[in-house]
Amino acid sequence: MIPRVLGRLIRYERAVDGFRELGPGAEILVKPGQPVEPETALGSTKTGSRVVRLPLNEGELASAMVLKRPGETVRRGEPLLRRASFFGLGNTEFLCPVDGYVEEILVPQRAILIRELTSDVRAGVSGTVTSTLPDRGVTLRFDGTVMRFFAGWGPPVAGVLRLVPDLFSPADVARNLDETYRGEIVWACSTLCAEAILEAARLEVAGLLAGSVSLIELQRAAGELRQLTGRIGLPLTLVISESFGSAAMSPVYRRQLAAAVGRAVYLDPGSTADHGWARDPEIAFSPHEGATDADAEFGERSVNCTVPALVPGLRVRVVDLDAFGKQGVLVAPSEAVELETGVVVDAVEVLLEDGERVKVPTQNVELVEVGNHPAASA
């Protein structure tokens, strides 16, 4: 078994090409060659369409007044339709449930097609626009740090990174989250409770970054948000770095992220799927002023990944389900072992960050470092 090459979890690189996905129907606001700063809006996403069914019978169509025309912008809560009620003595208004613009009014179906308008997508890093792809997004080139995490949900988002001590329990949420985090990316070092996601959505926090979240907490929060907003997806970006469960964020991530607190970052949740073939989420940020190559953790990026030898000293991430997400280094080369189930497989011994030694099938580790990193050739 040739294990999965995860590559570097943290890369500090020059001339990183980053793609900012805006989605179909997006309005692109930049041009190729244009320099951008973290706050520069690259475009406005129009993520999808929503059909708003008008609460009318066929006979009521003639007397009802549709207040918007195709092409007009609408805001959530704005009246879309007015009709006489109570024998003409009163008016009933039907309010728009989303921000967007009216694409089409479908009289026979008694429906209005609204293209949802979400927030502008900002660059999140300092760089240059290399290309724009209509209906797709924008490619940027920048110097900076890119960190790769475990799973993510929601739209890509840019904002200022803010650290909160913990969002582990409802009491932590009440103590640590408030209106000042609106539009920002909140970083909690351990696990998230459902109330943290709900409160962050209520406060219109742009993104949440944490070590882990339990499936049951995520499901509780998503279920309640669906009831409140009518949306299937999360209304904010959520990214976890380690695993589902209650793991704290690895110290390796924490060291790097600490340097970005108070600065603009770009959070890409990857594919919004829970499964193994999904793209991993990433966070990217530009170096702080005065940064030098000495700050770079791992040197140049190697595009052509090759599988390195499984030699002691190689850094790995364990995905064996009993030690899932823990990072460590190989302490012994692979050898054939018989598992307790009786299956004979190649296995490696790993010294985890917490000092524990585990022996796991080679298939159950991911190689974190490749190419020219000193540990790979040690």
Add this chain to the structure above:
Amino acid sequence: MTADYLELGNVLTRLVRVSDPELWPRQGFSPTQHATPTTTYEPWGAPERGIEQLLAAAAGLGSLHGADGAPPTERPTRAGGGDRVALVHLRGTPQTCVVGLAGLATTELTIQAALRQAGSNVAQIKSSDAADLEAQLIDVRARPLDLLVFTGPVVSTARRLVSGGGPAPRVLDSLQALYNGPVGEDAELAEVLSAVTNLQVLAPIRIDTQTLDPEPTERALAQATDKVLAADAELGILHNAGFAVHTFARAFTAAAESLAAWRRRLPTPEGPHAVGGLALIDLGGRFTEIAVVAESRASRSVDDLAQRDLMIGDAPAAGRSGPAATPPPHALLVSDIGRWLPFDWSPTGLGDHLANYLRRPFVLPATWAQLLIAMALGRQRLSRTCAGFRMASGTANWSGDWRRHVAAYVISGGYVRHLPGPAFALALAIDGIEPMGVSEIWCDRWGLSPYLAVSGRKAEPDPALYLRRLATVVAPVALRLDWRRPHEDDIMALVTVERQGGQATSFRIVPGSLMRFPLRPGEEAVLTVHPQREHDFGAGPGKAWRGRVTGGDLGLIFDTRGRPIAMPPEDLIRQAKLREWLNTLGTGVRWEDGSA
């Protein structure tokens, strides 16, 4: 001479090398294997890098586990003269958009079935749904396509689809477009599409109100798929290395048809189940594929794990109020998976464990607990797939549940390959499929049948060489069991097994049990099941079933746990029963043992 069989799956890329296929020993057959997670080289590389690594490892050009561990320096080349077949799963294979009026008409369904048979991803545009049309078009425009199939003269939809450049071709220079709608109404559509591609007009599937002829359409779609596979740059390394590349879907369907034909030629079994159908089931990391053959043509269906959300099921709503949300019908519930575990579990712990596993589905179960959880997930996936399967129209005249008419099941896939022994594979198959009547369970542990079905060999190896006959299973076709009622005294049937040489054994079977009769592998016997009351074992309610059966690795199994399988509501009793059932099947038997 060797044969290399490579699978570009969604989870793993796997290379199986077998020597002298005609001489494979039946027992203990274990080919050389190399595998790597398909996502290994993404997003910074591509799956072909993984293929390259596997070919190099198989050729011994670079050993991952060797002392030096140097990466391969030579490019792998074709092995000397042997078979090389590569199968590609849906990921990355032809992307098709079917544009029609309603989305459910016979022609559209037939075309969708043919496309899936050919191994293509299918997106559907329903032109009649004006309110949702633009949203559908936006989704299709956003992703590169290989093939556009029109099932009607939907000119305005086509005009909107191609506006602004239309969908981009994925691997071909231009999109392929096919028309299979009312005769003589394609001219305007062809004109609209002329800016992006030429429209190829096919003979209509519906000849008149009573007659359908899908063959010309199926042939055209297969040709279009072949064209896409040949042009796909991602697969270039396979073409260069001498691999014949097919979609897994097509090979899988061909394998089911080939195995069904082979089973009909066998001298045994005799009896009511000899004329039954065959089902080939592949339980992979992402897809559960099933192909069922009644006469000669297979009906195929795919269940995509990506379409099934993992949900706790009875999670209370967050906050201080609100009822628990009702899980959607397509969801995989943690509680349903957990009921198969013979130990205590919590929704939180099991939910996180499963969520982590689904995020890294290539992980090998390393402990008994991990193995049992993976098997529980596999059972649930199989159960969902089998419950949702329907035979395609025109392929069988079966009434009721399709499993009543199937006499042999062949199970394969990644979930089966790493099980410690045949008893685990049999447990997975019986619990997940829930066969009805008398049926044989076979296992294609190394997943060779799809390769051999499309390899083009003059003489296909005898499937008995690489399939393992696990057991013959006897189960009532309809039994509702309630563990709250005492049932141990109810006798379901009197059974007689007459072995060769005249030795006969008679015994009773009771509801709620799993029982094993040690009929040796390959040993034939005459089985007679006399049902009590109106129980039905395949011959009809209350009628005796008599026929010749053959023993498998685990003999003859009598499964009276109900359909669907009923479990005791009390956790401790349920866990004890699960352990008892596993032990009954013979968990100590290893693949190498080859006998019950």
